[in-house]
Amino acid sequence: MSRIPACFERCRSMGRKVLIPYVTAGDPGLSVTVPLMHAMVETGADIIELGVPFSDPMAEGPVIQRAMERALEHNVTLDDVLDLVRDFRRQDSTTPVVLMGYLNPIEVKGYAEFAVAAAEAGVDAVLVVDMPPEEAVDLVAALRQHELDMIFLVSPTTDTERIKAITAAGSGFVYYVSLKGVTGAGHLDTDTVRDRVSEIHELTDLPVGVGFGIRDAASAARIAQLAEAVVVGSALVQKVEENITSPGQINSAVTALLGEMRQAMNADDTN
Amino acid sequence: MKQAGQLTEKYHLPDDRGHFGPYGGMFVAETLMGPLKELREAYARYLTDPAFQAELDFELQQYVGRPSPLYFAERWSKELGGARIYLKREDLNHTGAHKINNTVGQALLAKRMGKTRIIAETGAGQHGVASATVAARLGVECVVYMGAEDIERQAMNVYRMKLLGATVVPVTSGSRTLKDALNEAMRDWVTNIDNTFYIIGTVAGPHPYPAMVRDFQAIIGREARAQIQQHEGRLPDALVACVGGGSNAIGLFYPFLEDTAVAMYGVEAAGYGLETGKHAAPLCAGKSGVLHGNRTYLMEDAHGQIIHTHSISAGLDYPGVGPEHAWLKDSGRANYVAVTDDEALDAFHALTCIEGILPALESSHALAYTAKLAPTMGKEQIIIVNLSGRGDKDIHTVATHEGITL
Numbered sequence: 001m002s003r004i005p006a007c008f009e010r011c012r013s014m015g016r017k018v019l020i021p022y023v024t025a026g027d028p029g030l031s032v033t034v035p036l037m038h039a040m041v042e043t044g045a046d047i048i049e050l051g052v053p054f055s056d057p058m059a060e061g062p063v064i065q066r067a068m069e070r071a072l073e074h075n076v077t078l079d080d081v082l083d084l085v086r087d088f089r090r091q092d093s094t095t096p097v098v099l100m101g102y103l104n105p106i107e108v109k110g111y112a113e114f115a116v117a118a119a120e121a122g123v124d125a126v127l128v129v130d131m132p133p134e135e136a137v138d139l140v141a142a143l144r145q146h147e148l149d150m151i152f153l154v155s156p157t158t159d160t161e162r163i164k165a166i167t168a169a170g171s172g173f174v175y176y177v178s179l180k181g182v183t184g185a186g187h188l189d190t191d192t193v194r195d196r197v198s199e200i201h202e203l204t205d206l207p208v209g210v211g212f213g214i215r216d217a218a219s220a221a222r223i224a225q226l227a228e229a230v231v232v233g234s235a236l237v238q239k240v241e242e243n244i245t246s247p248g249q250i251n252s253a254v255t256a257l258l259g260e261m262r263q264a265m266n267a268d269d270t271n
Numbered sequence: 272m273k274q275a276g277q278l279t280e281k282y283h284l285p286d287d288r289g290h291f292g293p294y295g296g297m298f299v300a301e302t303l304m305g306p307l308k309e310l311r312e313a314y315a316r317y318l319t320d321p322a323f324q325a326e327l328d329f330e331l332q333q334y335v336g337r338p339s340p341l342y343f344a345e346r347w348s349k350e351l352g353g354a355r356i357y358l359k360r361e362d363l364n365h366t367g368a369h370k371i372n373n374t375v376g377q378a379l380l381a382k383r384m385g386k387t388r389i390i391a392e393t394g395a396g397q398h399g400v401a402s403a404t405v406a407a408r409l410g411v412e413c414v415v416y417m418g419a420e421d422i423e424r425q426a427m428n429v430y431r432m433k434l435l436g437a438t439v440v441p442v443t444s445g446s447r448t449l450k451d452a453l454n455e456a457m458r459d460w461v462t463n464i465d466n467t468f469y470i471i472g473t474v475a476g477p478h479p480y481p482a483m484v485r486d487f488q489a490i491i492g493r494e495a496r497a498q499i500q501q502h503e504g505r506l507p508d509a510l511v512a513c514v515g516g517g518s519n520a521i522g523l524f525y526p527f528l529e530d531t532a533v534a535m536y537g538v539e540a541a542g543y544g545l546e547t548g549k550h551a552a553p554l555c556a557g558k559s560g561v562l563h564g565n566r567t568y569l570m571e572d573a574h575g576q577i578i579h580t581h582s583i584s585a586g587l588d589y590p591g592v593g594p595e596h597a598w599l600k601d602s603g604r605a606n607y608v609a610v611t612d613d614e615a616l617d618a619f620h621a622l623t624c625i626e627g628i629l630p631a632l633e634s635s636h637a638l639a640y641t642a643k644l645a646p647t648m649g650k651e652q653i654i655i656v657n658l659s660g661r662g663d664k665d666i667h668t669v670a671t672h673e674g675i676t677l
Binding site: 157 | 296297304445457463558566569576577
């Protein structure tokens with residue numbers, strides 16, 4: 001059973017919004033990732049989203065593109081990422097882990113084999129950026145066999161009919177892409193997000209996580225008022241990038257920003 | 272599985288969601304699904320709209336210079352000592368290649384859809400020039416994404432695009448070549464979908480691009496089919512075209528798909544040789560995967576990362592191929608082969624010296640395979656080769672390769 005529904009239920013009962021940080025696995029090296037995941041959980045992360053490096057990340061802005069390139073310089077593979085999750089699970093059996101990436105590494109491994117390996121490693125869900133539900137029937141079926149969730153995106157251009165189809169195909173949570181653009185873009189419009197998230201809420205019981213364009217404590221707090229979960233990626237990966245020459249500083253740099261976000265979200269929860 | 276040349280049922284691919292058998296499809300981020308639907312609906316509407324078709328025909332005739340001749344290469348045929356070789360002269364189109372057939376079509380569609388900004392990716396610069404050209408013709412903004420490495424290699428085409436009023440944006444991510452330019456154009460599109468039309472230059476990308484670009488390029492094959500019947504009173508025995516993304520090849524092949532006696536050869540770039548791994552021949556030496564919105568044959572490593580390609584011809588230097596070619600390969604309807612840089616250069620010189628026609632290095636791959644195929648065929652047999660572009664742009668590359676400084 002995926003850990004995700006229990007996580008959302010636990011947070012809901014505590015009156016807490018779910019904080020989902022993203023980092024790219026193996027950036028800037030494999031040894032960095034697992035300690036960083038633990039540090040983020042200690043700082044208040046509820047779910048970890050782990051990026052699987054891909055050579056052609058079409059939906060990513062420059063920050064995550066460069067993170068994937070750094071990981072690929074060390075030839076980080078999908079199997080390496082699964083090993084990192086397995087390693088993470090030795091100390092943490094409760095925090096859900098979502099793999100976020102592009103289809104081709106999974107396609108090459110084979111859906112069935114991937115599902116077995118991911119479940120065995122302790123992965124809870126998969127978000128494949130370039131795989132809309134129309135193309136995902138076989139992968140969803142393979143993941144379901146191993147009780148893994150497939151998380152789909154809803155975007156500002158998704159119409160009502162598609163939201164229904166997407167929420168029917170997916171499980172775990174719905175990932176609402178807050179803007180037209182790539183990850184790390186800077187034009188977040190809270191009013192539009194509010195309208196779209198309430199539309200999604202009318203159409204599904206799945207919790208909604210909002211991502212793209214959340215870069216600081218203030219934007220995290222604003223989004224936390226609108227949805228069950230806040231996803232933050234590029235702003236954290238930027239902190240990794242600023243410290244690649246002194247990897248010992250990465251955890252503190254990332255958790256400093258993440259901690260500010262957690263505090264701001266908690267403060268707003270009590271309002 | 273069907274045998275070669277045995278495709279007998281009516282051909283009506285792709286399906287509603289852009290699938291050619293297991294290939295094609297729409298593998299894009301959710302934000303692009305809406306714009307792709309808008310494009311599909313607009314394209315379906317104008318495909319059968321007489322006013323749109325009349326405007327397209329007019330532009331192709333008066334601006335592009337169609338129909339292009341089907342030229343009998345008599346001396347080269349005699350030299351090779353086999354089949355009679357005809358060249359479909361796409362090199363004589365405005366801007367010097369087949370690329371403009373597609374950019375004219377998509378730009379007219381963009382105008383009908385009310386889009387005020389055109390973006391394109393380019394490798395060698397030919398599609399970028401063809402896009403900048405139609406943008407100038409229609410008076411719309413044009414932004415061309417081009418790998419930083421290609422910008423250095425193709426300075427003249429970069430300047431041509433700027434003269435035409437386009438903005439050329441260097442792409443410094445990944446391998447800094449065509450595939451990365453395509454990634455960056457997709458990122459621009461997802462950010463500016465309200466006013467922007469993305470003109471993809473080949474029969475790849477998410478549905479409806481592979482079918483739409485094919486339909487715009489199919490004028491090549493429709494003309495060739497009528498012209499060969501005028502010249503010879505019958506259909507050809509074989510078609511030969513180079514395949515990078517595959518738009519000139521599908522343009523020639525498509526109107527002949529149901530003519531099962533016509534053999535088809537798509538020629539990929541073997542670079543330094545297939546055995547070296549340094550090539551751009553996904554159909555001959557790659558595996559199935561997903562890139563740039565469609566499932567197709569790719570150059571990829573064992574872990575699904577896209578690998579660097581090599582070809583002397585920048586227009587063939589791409590790790591994927593249009594999904595319809597993947598399907599035509601698996602179905603056996605078309606044959607896919609590869610020739611090396613050196614073989615292509617030999618054919619470049621042969622056609623230049625014997626026929627007085629300077630072919631593009633891309634087209635030289637098709638010519639190089641023709642030079643192997645023709646002698647195995649009878650003197651009464653006929654080959655049509657798609658001479659997809661002119662070679663003036665490649666003179667520097669050829670000279671450099673031969674140690675000559677211009």
